[in-house]
Amino acid sequence: MKDFKYYAPTEVVFGEESEEQVARLVKKYGGTKVLVHYGGQSALRSGLLDKVCSQLCEAGIAYVKLGGVVPNPRLSKAHEGIELCRKEGVDFILAVGGGSVIDSAKCIAYGVPYDGEVWDFYLGKAKAEKMLPLAVVLTIPAAGSEMSESSVITNEDGDVKLGYSNNLSRPKFAIMNPRRTFTLPPYQTAAGVTDMMMHTMERYFTKDDDMDLTTDLAEALLRRMKTAVFEVLKNPEDYRHRAQIMWGGSIAHWGLTGCGVSDDWATHELEHELSGMFDATHGAGLAAIWPSWARYVMHENLSRFVRFAVNVMDVPNDFTDPEGTALKGIEAMERFYHAIGMPINIKELIGKDITDEEIDEMVRKCSRNYTSTCGCLKVLQAEDMKAIYQMAR
């Protein structure tokens, strides 16, 4: 097993009464002038934005608002936020929304105290040494960004989608009220669960398979997400199972399910090019890529794919045929994706055939002009990426 670091300091307030804590927590973490950052109309329509703002107002905490964050959040919006924060003297950012809003907030928080161009961090040209403190009122469980150190931003100039991770960006607090997720449409609910499961699967499919406790916890989480998603698709107002999913989304990505093992992230990297090019929903894009990735790499650690089939997907173990068992696990995952309305290939994702040129373009971007690899269980060269995209087309 590998030595590891673990750090997940976010203070969580979870439950139906959690939103009442916003102003108290902003004060506790030193916010005096807040940027309330949000996405589209849903935070307005639901009354959540008003609830947050009126609390801040009553507590005498000044704030400015910036909405309009879109899925696959844009660098230009972050630039707008950075400028606003500097002009208004903002010292705390409150993200009200899901992963896109949080990631946009992280980008702004990096940028405000930085003299250079914030995109440098995402390009790996610079490392953030300080940032504005930020916190979250979560409305869409999926990205896990409410407790994680990661964020992903799309630079429209070239449609490049890049991630940047830094422990400084772990939110100070996260407020999670499962009731806020009742109105999530089925597709978004399913894509969210796919994304959170993948955050743990990226850590589960590894060559280091002797940190048993990490693997056990990962499997417990994956099984529960699989069960809970059917309950909420059946009944969107099922508080109990909405709660499992909301909390599971945080656990899946804050680091617990990766302690002592290598992580892979090839499926995520391959997907970033897909959703970058077609503006697809990230979670759905993951489902479109994963089965092909899994078949391509499974022989790098066959016993792990057997374990997944048996312990997560409830496939009976054919001890005489590990490969057959592993493949049945991947097939079972495809049936699961279909059952929750997710695609299992690119055509199902984008509704048309992808062209050879588009695949080549994705390979070029994913390999940073053929200079870079992705993945860890199997380190993928550009030709491997191409093979996987073609299997998934």
Next chain:
Amino acid sequence: MKDFKYYAPTEVVFGEESEEQVARLVKKYGGTKVLVHYGGQSALRSGLLDKVCSQLCEAGIAYVKLGGVVPNPRLSKAHEGIELCRKEGVDFILAVGGGSVIDSAKCIAYGVPYDGEVWDFYLGKAKAEKMLPLAVVLTIPAAGSEMSESSVITNEDGDVKLGYSNNLSRPKFAIMNPRRTFTLPPYQTAAGVTDMMMHTMERYFTKDDDMDLTTDLAEALLRRMKTAVFEVLKNPEDYRHRAQIMWGGSIAHWGLTGCGVSDDWATHELEHELSGMFDATHGAGLAAIWPSWARYVMHENLSRFVRFAVNVMDVPNDFTDPEGTALKGIEAMERFYHAIGMPINIKELIGKDITDEEIDEMVRKCSRNYTSTCGCLKVLQAEDMKAIYQMAR
């Protein structure tokens, strides 16, 4: 399910190379004059104390040492530490050891900036508003105090053992090197695993049984601890399984396995009187009490005891006889305790019959002179405590 708060900010550095980080982390968290707090001779003999102190010295961080913490740590030692810290201007406490040393360090850290008597916190007469920052180099996995908010101190004046919990006391960082646990004797290893499992069992046996994910994670943890302890009793230098236990001890108590459910703690409270009176090993005392507690309360939530029997203890579920299945789970736990060298009653724990007078005295203390209850799954009055002690005698 219940609304919940979750907060576990301790930065963990885990693995064989982790100890090299001590001085860097002390600096990061602002320590300029450190109290290095430890127990008996083992930290000296193993060279760990020298390693820590030489790192501090080389980094130019001043320190004073205070050893001599004993199991069931004493208030008098904490008083000694408080006085020393004040005299020396200590601003950071580094606990090098297991739960007793950490709990003693927490008591000192509460006491230094407090004008009154630190025991007030444990008596519930006062709430700590500030404390010295502290951190841990862990050598004995069991108490979970390296990441938890709790601590337990024994006041020799009346042999009263009391706990105090406060999020301020969560250590800033915890360094965990499984190799340091190779020399733990079998009895201490087994008692440690018993203790950590009980930290999660106190949260598992609850009336709120709809926070499924919490329960799933708890079961995964309990099963892994059960497996790992046999491996390390067979081979004390089994790094892989020592690591599962060390990390499991933290997870079991930092809060994850209690999210959204009530917690009980009756077994702990009943045990505190036992180890307070007989200076027994805490983990062993828990094993001596738990089976009797379980039989006494199981009808408060029979399905949960059935679930435990089936999912944790691998008892075949007799669907026609839930009570029989639940009882077989408790019996399986007794066999497990015996198999790892733990007692299953008080006589096995203390090596002699306990007298009626001693039981009455424990009941008196545990019920705070018949004014207080303990437990939650079943709220135990003094007569319930007496009945359980008698079942366990």
